[in-house]
Amino acid sequence: MRPARGCCCHFNNAINNCFNLRYRRTLKTPSLAAEFPFVAVASPPTRLSLSLRRRLLTVASSSAATMSSSPSYDKELAAAKKAVSLASRLCQARSQAVVSLVLQRELPADPFSLVAEEDSGDLRDDSAQDIRARITELVNDTLSTDESSSSTLSVEQVLKAIDCGVSEGGATGRHWVLDPIDGTKGFVRGDQYAIALGLLDGGKVVLGALACPNLPLTSIAGANQQPSSGEVGCIFFAKLGSGTYMQPLEGGPAVEVHVTATENPEEASFFESYEAAHSLRGLTGSIAEKLGVKAPPVRIDSQAKYGALSRGDGAIYMRFPHKGYREKIWDHAAGCIVVTEAGGLVTDAAGKDLDFSKGRFLDLDTGIISTNAKLMPLLLKAVKESLKEGESCSSSM
Ligand code: AMP
Ligand code: MG
Numbered sequence: 032m033r034p035a036r037g038c039c040c041h042f043n044n045a046i047n048n049c050f051n052l053r054y055r056r057t058l059k060t061p062s063l064a065a066e067f068p069f070v071a072v073a074s075p076p077t078r079l080s081l082s083l084r085r086r087l088l089t090v091a092s093s094s095a096a097t098m099s100s101s102p103s104y105d106k107e108l109a110a111a112k113k114a115v116s117l118a119s120r121l122c123q124a125r126s127q128a129v130v131s132l133v134l135q136r137e138l139p140a141d142p143f144s145l146v147a148e149e150d151s152g153d154l155r156d157d158s159a160q161d162i163r164a165r166i167t168e169l170v171n172d173t174l175s176t177d178e179s180s181s182s183t184l185s186v187e188q189v190l191k192a193i194d195c196g197v198s199e200g201g202a203t204g205r206h207w208v209l210d211p212i213d214g215t216k217g218f219v220r221g222d223q224y225a226i227a228l229g230l231l232d233g234g235k236v237v238l239g240a241l242a243c244p245n246l247p248l249t250s251i252a253g254a255n256q257q258p259s260s261g262e263v264g265c266i267f268f269a270k271l272g273s274g275t276y277m278q279p280l281e282g283g284p285a286v287e288v289h290v291t292a293t294e295n296p297e298e299a300s301f302f303e304s305y306e307a308a309h310s311l312r313g314l315t316g317s318i319a320e321k322l323g324v325k326a327p328p329v330r331i332d333s334q335a336k337y338g339a340l341s342r343g344d345g346a347i348y349m350r351f352p353h354k355g356y357r358e359k360i361w362d363h364a365a366g367c368i369v370v371t372e373a374g375g376l377v378t379d380a381a382g383k384d385l386d387f388s389k390g391r392f393l394d395l396d397t398g399i400i401s402t403n404a405k406l407m408p409l410l411l412k413a414v415k416e417s418l419k420e421g422e423s424c425s426s427s428m
Pocket of ligand 1: 212213214215303304305306308309310331332333334352353356359362
């Protein structure tokens with residue numbers, strides 16, 4: 032579990048207690064290092080929902096297609112990329128403040144609505160005065176590295192920027208959806224985490240930018256969270272109808288990425304959460320076995336899984352939280368469009384598209400699965416069978 036919303040003191044203590052040489056090695060951005068000096072198809076064999084059938088028919092050509100009557104979202108995507116790149120030098124509330132401020136500054140004419148995880152509650156405590164001052168300093172330092180930044184922000188302006196994230200989202204209008212640090216546990220361990228920013232327009236995700244500061248630029252197929260000797264730090268970005276691209280977080284050419292084209296589950300590997308508490312491993316293991324997947328699961332934190340899936344490092348992502356857990360939209364919005372624009376599908380366990388129009392939570396059937404269009408029917412069939420077996424086991428106990 033990540034620290035409670037807005038629990039910056041708790042989070043800072045966790046970081047302060049963490050001496051992680053591997054993380055220190057991956058810290059490439061000077062201001063980040065300064066911030067943490069101590070952190071050393073076959074025909075479908077199962078009945079598919081109408082929406083999934085429609086997706087299967089259109090997915091092959093969707094990357095190139097642009098809807099002539101749709102807005103282009105070009106300036107919004109540029110603002111989102113800048114926001115997550117700058118925020119990737121910071122953590123939690125600081126990241127949220129930077130994204131909020133960059134979006135408002137880059138898109139001054141647009142009404143601003145942000146659905147995000149943090150608020151400034153704990154930072155406003157009397158005991159948090161030093162932390163407030165430090166956060167304000169770091170936010171100002173980070174923003175000053177961008178040439179369009181001019182004035183120095185006060186503590187209150189930074190706290191207000193964090194508190195912009197209270198929007199409820201919904202089916203009408205535009206709403207930014209942010210997870211300022213997705214995969215907090217991975218972040219603290221020095222493993223994978225992401226800054227995930229999406230834009231909803233009329234309840235649909237229309238663009239996403241996913242900064243993954245510790246994700247190697249080359250494939251992590253089969254690597255789990257092994258330390259990488261290669262370069263790390265990727266940003267994935269996608270706009271509706273325009274494909275998905277990956278770029279080094281420190282700058283460089285963007286390349287278009289695609290999900291794997293494999294049709295053979297025996298060649299497929301699957302991603303799941305690193306944290307055992309976040310997904311039912313017995314169930315994902317049973318599904319993988321039914322599919323005939325031979326490779327062991329690749330377990331990494333955060334929406335970095337969606338990024339890795341979008342460039343074909345693995346073929347399948349399965350997420351089955353324990354009963355009662357409610358998925359939040361900021362844990363999937365950016366990752367979802369990054370995968371779908373790369374030619375993949377993301378659905379709930381019943382094969383329905385994820386519905387981002389219902390507010391801060393996703394109302395969905397049982398779990399989230401993602402793969403390419405060819406493997407999806409087989410995956411859905413295996414999911415259905417494994418869930419049914421699980422039900423009959425629990426009812427006979
Ligand atoms: P992952 O590393 O893919 O498991 O995703 C990390 C995200 O899982 C965090 O940002 C949390 O929002 C979310 N999370 C926290 N607790 C749980 C839980 N019990 N089950 C599923 N997801 C959770
Ligand atoms: Mg998260």
